[in-house]
Amino acid sequence: MTDKDYLLDTGVFVEAHRRWYRQDIVPGFWDALLHFREVGRLVSLDRCHAEISEGDALADWVAAAPPQLWMSTVDVAVANRYADVMAWANAGDYFTDPAKAEFARGADGWLVAYGAVHDLIVVTHETHEAERRNRVKVPNACDQFGVEWMDTFEMLRRLEVKFGWEP
Numbered sequence: 778m779t780d781k782d783y784l785l786d787t788g789v790f791v792e793a794h795r796r797w798y799r800q801d802i803v804p805g806f807w808d809a810l811l812h813f814r815e816v817g818r819l820v821s822l823d824r825c826h827a828e829i830s831e832g833d834a835l836a837d838w839v840a841a842a843p844p845q846l847w848m849s850t851v852d853v854a855v856a857n858r859y860a861d862v863m864a865w866a867n868a869g870d871y872f873t874d875p876a877k878a879e880f881a882r883g884a885d886g887w888l889v890a891y892g893a894v895h896d897l898i899v900v901t902h903e904t905h906e907a908e909r910r911n912r913v914k915v916p917n918a919c920d921q922f923g924v925e926w927m928d929t930f931e932m933l934r935r936l937e938v939k940f941g942w943e944p
Contacts, residue, residue, distance in 0.1 A: 781925065783819040783936075784892050785810075786901040786915060787828040787884055789929050790821075794835035797929075805940045807838060810846075813936060819900075820848045822891060824884035850887050852894070858922075859890035865921055866913050873911050880913035888915060892924040899926040 793799075798806035813819045826847040829839050850856070866872060866880050880886055892899045905916035919926040927935075 781896060781898050782817065783813075783900050783932050784888060784895075784897040785819060785821040785825070786888055786899065786903070787821075787825040788902045789900055790825070790829060790835060790839070792902050793929065794833075794838075800834050800838065803940055805938075809933070809936070809938045811842065814843060814846045818936065819932075820897075821846055822884055822887055823847045823849050824887045828884055848891065850891060854894045855887070855890050858893050859886055862886045862889050862918060862922060866918065871910060872913055876910065876912050885913065885915050886918065889918045889922055889924055892919065892926075893922045897924075898932070899924055900929055900932045901926060902928055 793806055797803070800807055810819065826839060829836055850859075863881060863886055866886065867877050872880075888899050888901075891897070899915060899919050901915045903915045905920065906914055907917065909917070916926050918924075
């Protein structure tokens with residue numbers, strides 16, 4: 778087992794908010810994120826922050842979260858690796874043009890680049906799909922660039938997070 782730190786994809790926040798860890802039901806999930814940010818075990822990116830839309834409880838949580846949660850992608854090494862990631866995604870005709878354009882607009886390529894430069898585990902709800910052509914998946918790009926990745930549940934297991942219920 779590795780003791781690397783974690784880099785969270787936008788989907789981790791969005792899926793938790795919408796499905797598994799709603800703030801009014803599992804506030805411990807959100808407290809755990811803040812705790813592990815405070816002790817230096819997890820971060821996300823400024824570009825993920827920008828992908829979270831305003832007007833709901835998740836946006837309120839994001840606005841109140843410590844700014845240290847959102848790492849800046851303004852870094853020469855990250856930008857250079859991002860260029861490599863984008864060159865890979867755009868090479869040839871494996872991915873469709875709309876898939877390439879979507880990948881270029883979002884935070885996903887930046888996650889892979891930042892994770893590669895800083896040796897972080899990318900945490901995403903996406904799964905590896907080797908044959909997928911109409912979307913550039915984060916795990917596929919991670920594998921291409923030697924970046925470890927996992928889902929939220931595995932991260933919580935490795936961090937030994939437990940949620941308890943009290944009557």
